[in-house]
Amino acid sequence: MTTTPSSQNLPGDPGTAVPAEAGGDGRTPLLGRRAAKVDRLAELMGERADDGHGAGVWRTAFRRLRRSPMAISGAVIVALFLLVALFAPLIAPYSATSQAWGNEVFPNQNVFVGPRAENWLGLDNLGRDQFSRMVVGARQTLLVGVVATLVGFCAGALLGGSAGAAAVLGGRRGAWYDNAVMRVIDMMLALPTLLLAVTVAALVGPSLTTVMLAVGIAQVPIFARLLRGAMISQGSRDYVLAARALGVRKRRIALAHILPNSLGPVIVQSTLTLATAIIDAAALSYLGLGNPDPSFPEWGTMLADAQRFLSSAPQLAVYPALAIIVTALGFTLLGEAMREALDPKLRK
Amino acid sequence: MSNGTPLLAVEELSVVFGGRGSDEVRAVDGVSFTLNEGKVTGLVGESGCGKSVTSLALMGLLPSRGVRIGGSAVMRLPEGETDLLRLPARRMRDLRGSQLAMIFQDPLSSLNPVVPIGVQVTEILRRHRRMGGSAAAKEAAVLLDRVGIPDPTRRLREYPHQLSGGMRQRALIAMAVACRPRVMIADEPTTALDVTIQAQILELLKELVTEEGTALLMITHDLGVVAGLCDDINVLYAGRAVESAPRGPLFAEPAHPYTIGLLGSVPRLDAPRGEPLTPIRGSVNDNIAWTDGCAFAPRCDRYAAECLEGPPPLVPAGDGHTHRCVDPAEEETE
Numbered sequence: 001m002t003t004t005p006s007s008q009n010l011p012g013d014p015g016t017a018v019p020a021e022a023g024g025d026g027r028t029p030l031l032g033r034r035a036a037k038v039d040r041l042a043e044l045m046g047e048r049a050d051d052g053h054g055a056g057v058w059r060t061a062f063r064r065l066r067r068s069p070m071a072i073s074g075a076v077i078v079a080l081f082l083l084v085a086l087f088a089p090l091i092a093p094y095s096a097t098s099q100a101w102g103n104e105v106f107p108n109q110n111v112f113v114g115p116r117a118e119n120w121l122g123l124d125n126l127g128r129d130q131f132s133r134m135v136v137g138a139r140q141t142l143l144v145g146v147v148a149t150l151v152g153f154c155a156g157a158l159l160g161g162s163a164g165a166a167a168v169l170g171g172r173r174g175a176w177y178d179n180a181v182m183r184v185i186d187m188m189l190a191l192p193t194l195l196l197a198v199t200v201a202a203l204v205g206p207s208l209t210t211v212m213l214a215v216g217i218a219q220v221p222i223f224a225r226l227l228r229g230a231m232i233s234q235g236s237r238d239y240v241l242a243a244r245a246l247g248v249r250k251r252r253i254a255l256a257h258i259l260p261n262s263l264g265p266v267i268v269q270s271t272l273t274l275a276t277a278i279i280d281a282a283a284l285s286y287l288g289l290g291n292p293d294p295s296f297p298e299w300g301t302m303l304a305d306a307q308r309f310l311s312s313a314p315q316l317a318v319y320p321a322l323a324i325i326v327t328a329l330g331f332t333l334l335g336e337a338m339r340e341a342l343d344p345k346l347r348k
Numbered sequence: 349m350s351n352g353t354p355l356l357a358v359e360e361l362s363v364v365f366g367g368r369g370s371d372e373v374r375a376v377d378g379v380s381f382t383l384n385e386g387k388v389t390g391l392v393g394e395s396g397c398g399k400s401v402t403s404l405a406l407m408g409l410l411p412s413r414g415v416r417i418g419g420s421a422v423m424r425l426p427e428g429e430t431d432l433l434r435l436p437a438r439r440m441r442d443l444r445g446s447q448l449a450m451i452f453q454d455p456l457s458s459l460n461p462v463v464p465i466g467v468q469v470t471e472i473l474r475r476h477r478r479m480g481g482s483a484a485a486k487e488a489a490v491l492l493d494r495v496g497i498p499d500p501t502r503r504l505r506e507y508p509h510q511l512s513g514g515m516r517q518r519a520l521i522a523m524a525v526a527c528r529p530r531v532m533i534a535d536e537p538t539t540a541l542d543v544t545i546q547a548q549i550l551e552l553l554k555e556l557v558t559e560e561g562t563a564l565l566m567i568t569h570d571l572g573v574v575a576g577l578c579d580d581i582n583v584l585y586a587g588r589a590v591e592s593a594p595r596g597p598l599f600a601e602p603a604h605p606y607t608i609g610l611l612g613s614v615p616r617l618d619a620p621r622g623e624p625l626t627p628i629r630g631s632v633n634d635n636i637a638w639t640d641g642c643a644f645a646p647r648c649d650r651y652a653a654e655c656l657e658g659p660p661p662l663v664p665a666g667d668g669h670t671h672r673c674v675d676p677a678e679e680e681t682e
Contacts, residue, residue, distance in 0.1 A: 171413075172412070172413065237457060238452060238457035238458045239457060239458050239459055239461075241409060241452070242450075242452050242458040242520070243460070244409055244444070245409060245444055245445070245449070245450040246444060246445035246449065246471075246472050246475075246523060246524070247441050247442060247443070247444035247445030247446060247472070247475060247476060248445070248471060249441070249475065252471065256463065256471070257460050257463065260460075260462045261460065261462050
């Protein structure tokens with residue numbers, strides 16, 4: 001049995017004063033390794049004796065997640081972001097739109113106001129409180145990210161799920177349907193995501209809905225392929241044959257048996273997609289295809305606006321850029337950690 | 349031995365894979381047997397002899413593309429005799445689970461890992477017996493109790509991984525017998541289980557067969573299972589039945605060299621210590637097409653020139669005993 005480094009220190013192990021690597025507490029390496037093995041064994045037995053129920057896939061995955069530094073940092077970032085976005089009006093000290101300090105900032109004369117006690121991140125080029133704008137901007141980002149991911153998830157799952165089910169259970173006609181759907185998906189996949197999103201946004205015209213729709217549609221092929229692949233691989237499993245041998249209807253086999261077993265990778269993908277969606281949405285706003293309503297601050301738009309004053313007030317570009325990067329990083333870390341935790345091949 | 353007409357009469361069943369460019373594979377080639385009420389019929393042979401393909405063909409679970417099925421499998425149903433191989437898919441789906449049921453080899457992979465046992469059992473009751481939610485749940489508990497799972501109401505809420513191997517197989521059997529099928533097919537139901545559990549499961553199957561009058565087709569490579577359970581036995585080799593007989597005659601006077609080889613290769617407790625096992629030479633791949641002669645000839649100890657003079661006919665040897673050998677073992681061997 002091999003032990004992964006992350007599984008060696010038990011959570012909340014009372015015995016070791018130093019919660020460092022196994023064997024780091026004064027014992028010889030051999031003893032340390034053996035101790036780690038024993039710990040691991042105890043842990044495994046503990047899991048078994050736990051509640052007499054054994055541990056489900058999700059539960060073991062969650063246990064593994066809790067011990068992964070990647071997952072924890074990702075989760076902390078995501079949690080912070082969610083808190084800020086949800087409670088933005090309570091956190092933001094000033095209005096995000098009022099030009100209360102308009103008489104202090106003169107972009108034409110290169111007069112900007114940096115961080116100060118009153119305005120933690122300084123003022124933007126129109127004399128608005130930058131911190132408040134950043135906080136309120138998180139809402140927009142969250143909204144776009146979540147809705148776009150939902151759009152991609154739903155449409156992708158519908159297309160991929162129906163194609164997968166048809167391929168597994170539909171016989172000749174099902175295979176034809178699967179082929180037709182997947183060739184369209186392949187064509188969508190051949191276009192770069194951002195290009196696809198820009199095309200959609202350009203066709204519909206700039207608005208908040210456009211951004212969400214465009215970013216969502218760009219994610220559809222990934223979800224569709226993923227779910228279809230998972231469903232087809234599940235379709236050849238014994239339990240599907242067993243269900244067929246018991247005369248269970250095709251629709252029920254697809255929805256109640258194959259689908260729930262195929263959702264794992266798709267759920268993980270949605271976390272990763274959130275990160276992409278946030279970046280894509282910011283990119284669309286940056287390109288001027290975002291929400292044209294100036295009363296809603298948006299990180300991408302802020303970045304685009306700050307570009308003109310990059311030499312005199314670089315901080316105006318740095319804040320939203322950092323926010324975008326860190327948020328996307330948070331979702332990516334969490335998503336990757338989830339993927340690893342759920343992937344049995346990476347597990348052992 | 350059987351009372352009245354058989355429940356399921358399989359005649360000259362053949363399954364051919366491939367075609368259109370690629371080489372055809374005759375996985376099953378003219379297999380005939382009958383299943384009778386309350387009796388267990390065994391299908392014995394080594395891997396690749398067509399045991400599982402036979403069962404899937406009878407269940408209508410083979411893919412429709414690239415497979416040709418011949419022969420007939422006439423089943424006695426309440427509404428009359430029906431050839432299973434010619435039923436439309438929809439009709440077949442209604443029969444599966446209600447009149448015909450199957451138990452698979454690996455109980456863990458045959459249960460859906462993310463669906464509680466209870467849902468998987470009740471789904472059959474709702475499908476075929478049109479039961480409502482609470483009635484189905486009650487009946488499911490009765491079924492689990494019937495197959496010897498203690499504390500059924502708790503087990504119904506659990507997931508397959510929370511059950512032991514034996515209990516999983518019991519749950520699968522409960523699902524198979526949920527609608528009191530007339531014909532049950534068990535495809536190596538004990539292979540994935542350890543020996544003590546094997547015995548319990550076989551005991552359970554025997555009990556269900558005698559009490560419900562179900563006909564059971566037992567597919568196995570384990571001669572111990574055959575000896576303990578089956579009433580009639582068909583020995584398959586390379587897709588054809590080489591010998592068919594009731595249990596007694598088959599074990600007492602095996603006629604076909606392959607059957608003799610199978611029986612000889614089983615380790616015996618009463619054999620002297622250190623005595624080597626007698627294997628059958630070669631492997632299943634070393635055979636010739638049945639159309640050219642006896643497929644077993646290349647591995648046979650009693651091989652003679654006449655073995656290659658066309659396909660060996662089915663020879664009756666009395667008492668329901670038939671075999672396919674031109675030079676069968678003498679009755680009075682040893």
